[in-house]
Amino acid sequence: MLAIIGGTGVYSMDQLEVIEQHTLDTPFGAPSAPIVRGRMGQQEMLFLSRHGAQHHHLPHEVNYRANIFALKTLGATQIIGISAVGSLAEAIAPGDLAIASQYFDWTRGRRAQTFFGEGLAVHVSTANPVSEQLSQWIARHAATLGIRLHTDVTYACVEGPRLGTRAESHFLRQAGCHLVGMTNVPEVFLAREAQICYATIGIATDYDCWMDDPSKHVQATEIFGLYRQSLARVEVLLQALLADERPHEEPEIRTALQYAMLTPDSALSEQQRAWISILQR
Template sequence: MLAIIGGTGVYQMSGMRIVETRTVETPFGAPSSDIVKGAFGDHEILFLARHGSGHQHLPHEINYRANIYALKALGATQIIGISAVGSLREDIAPGDLAIPSQYFDWTRGRRVQTFFGNGIAAHVSTATPVSANLMRWIAAHAAQLDIRLHPDVTYGCVEGPRLGTRAESHFLRQAGCDLVGMTNVPEVFLAREAQICYATIGIATDYDCWMEDPSRHVTANSIFALYRQSLEKATTLLASLLAAPLPPEEPEIRTALSHALLTPDTAFNEQQKQWMDVLRR
């Protein structure tokens, strides 16, 4: 089943026939919002608002573990996220869409990064953190719709909630990052730990602050103004995707834990057994 995680400005899915709204309790606390289960075309889908239904959660306040766990518990095996991003490349213009294939974690340790620890040791490979099948599928539909989209880029995730300094912006550029954002880490890595295929559609809202012209530096107001304008592209793209068959799931993602766990099942307590059963589905 496909799940959509809506970012800034995406608090519901237009065109989705709602079947039920679920309040999910997880071993890791409450998700950002209730999860809507519905149908779009021939697909059964799940929808979760990353920042909450009223955008009340800052990026470092989001309970990423609860979000991913709740979606997995309800049957998600593939996730498409929607995110506002800053561009660190001149050719990725504000209003363009982009799909990261790589991530650079520049957060500051305020976020819980993993399901594991506290008696369960695991080291999941994230050399290729994104589902290549989802990325190609999204890019192909964007091309058919003549929507400008940049695939296979690198997303640098910063802590926030403040916007970055020019020195930080240049550092991320020199580190090989093409986009900067605040929310995809640890979301992308937790999805891999939950054996879920994951990809993000990033909506470029600005050039961050690396350009010499101060008039082109990012402000919160400019982010949201352009983001609202660009959401139509993303929702058009989503509608096209959901009218088509889903891409195949990669077996190496759907079995990621089989090569990652070091702790034997016999060492799990009853609660750990229960939530590990969900992650292994």
């Protein structure tokens, strides 16, 4: 099943025919908001607002583990995220869409990064953290609709909630990053630990603050204004996607835990076995 994680400004989906709403608790706490199961086009899907229904969670406050675990519990095997991003590349103009294929983690360790630990040793490969099938599916529909979308770019995730300094912006550019945001890590990596295919549609709202022209530097009011203008195109793109059949799920993602667990099953508690069995579905 496909799940949508809505970022800033995406707290519901107007075209979604609601089937039921789930308020879950998980071994990792409560998700950001109730999860909606509904139907749009030919697809039954799940929807979760990343920051909560009233946008009350800052990026470092989002319970990413609970969000991903709850979606997996409800049957999600593919996730499309929606996120506001800053552009670190002149070619990616404000208003453009982009799908990252790589991630650079520049957070500060305040976020729970993994489902594992505390007696459970698991090392999941994230060399290619994004679903190529999902990315290509999104890109094909964007091209058909004439929506400008960049692919094969790198997303740097920063801690926030403050916006970055010019020194930080230049550092990330020199590290080979094209986008900067605050929410996709650890979300993308937790999705892999849950054996869920993942891709995010990033909406470029600004050029961060690396340009010499101060008028191009990011301001919060500009971020949200440009983001709202771009959401209409994202909604059109999502409607086209949900009117189509979902792409294939990569076997290597859907079996990511098969050889990653080092701790033997005999050493696990019954509680650990119960929630790991959900991730292994």
